[in-house]
Amino acid sequence: MSRYYVNKFLFTVDRDPELLRRYKEDPRALVTSWEQAIGPQLNSVEFSTVNGFTDAEREALINHDIVALFEMGAHFFLSLTIFIAIYDQDWTAKYGPLSFQRDFAKRLAHWEGRDYPPVGE
């Protein structure tokens, strides 16, 4: 499990409007290109060879699978902010304010009262 790399994906995509647009429109293509071009970057010159996704992580990111990402220990703030960016406007127009956020919570209801998966340490 590469929790770090999953978080790096969420972090780098959330802060870049063009990547975010591509992640919304064609997540599989964006995840593939992120793995090739962005994930390994340390900066504009240096690259790292040490990280990679597991198949389950890649699929969770491609499928916008909020539950799987929570269970893998993706950081709660990164997960919330990126999926709000992708879904909130459409859900608000259809179902009203905060409808996406409340549905997001409902999908994780089975974790209430239990210790959450660790997001660090």
Add this chain to the structure above:
Amino acid sequence: MAKLAAVLATTHHPFYLKATTAPADQQIPEAPEWKRKVEAYRETLTRAEPEILVMVGADHFHQFFLDNYPQFLIGKAPRYDATFYNEEREFGIPKYVLEGHEDLSRFMHRGLLDRGFDFAFSDELKLDHSIICPIITTRPQADLPVVPIYTNIFAPPLPSPKRFWDLGRAIREIIDEYPSDKRIAAIGSGHLSLELGGPRQFRETGPDPEFDRQAIEWLSTGNIEAILANVTHESMARSGNATHGFMDLILMMGIAGPIKAVYADSLSLFHTMEAYITWYPEGATQ
């Protein structure tokens, strides 16, 4: 020596500006009361007549990430930009440029190192909503030089609640020793019980209203013994996965000392409790 004129501890709600500046017919029902409470709280800073602001906040993965995340960091720059793209996108927070106070930053950094707090530092820090929200609520003219201090309440493993208290005490000593006739106010923002990206998020109240009630009482009575006896990383996690932001409020009480607040107010919003606490250290003008 400098004068510590006021210490303010507040929650930072990024939707305040948007909620209270929307056309009246589009505002949430709580907006007018929210605005009144914020303006009353702002007055507790205004009447202290501050000239420099020491601002405590926490980067929410805007500038810092898990490849290099500082436990504690001080800004030493002449100016600070805010806001990040994804905060403008999500919260509607505008851009700002705040003046820095390089001399106090350097004095503070040296003083912290001398007291055993091995701070990271940045000469090019961009501020996120943890500092800009309190500027919007308590000093909207954004006209005073700032010394920003970032803590890690977000990327485990985190420093302990006691460490945040001790850091507040150290900051207080350094402000008291700063050779200047300036009036300094310290403003810090954090959270009460809060859930983000989890099953308890965005309910009608925060995830643990009883913790919120207790926390406000502890802060307003200066009861650090009760806080340190009751608040742990585990207890905060039980109260909500982002409740660790309470440690920044503990830090602010550390700057004030274990004294009663002169002002304490709160507001229950749709998924969180807002808190507004002000201490005037002994001798400060009220």
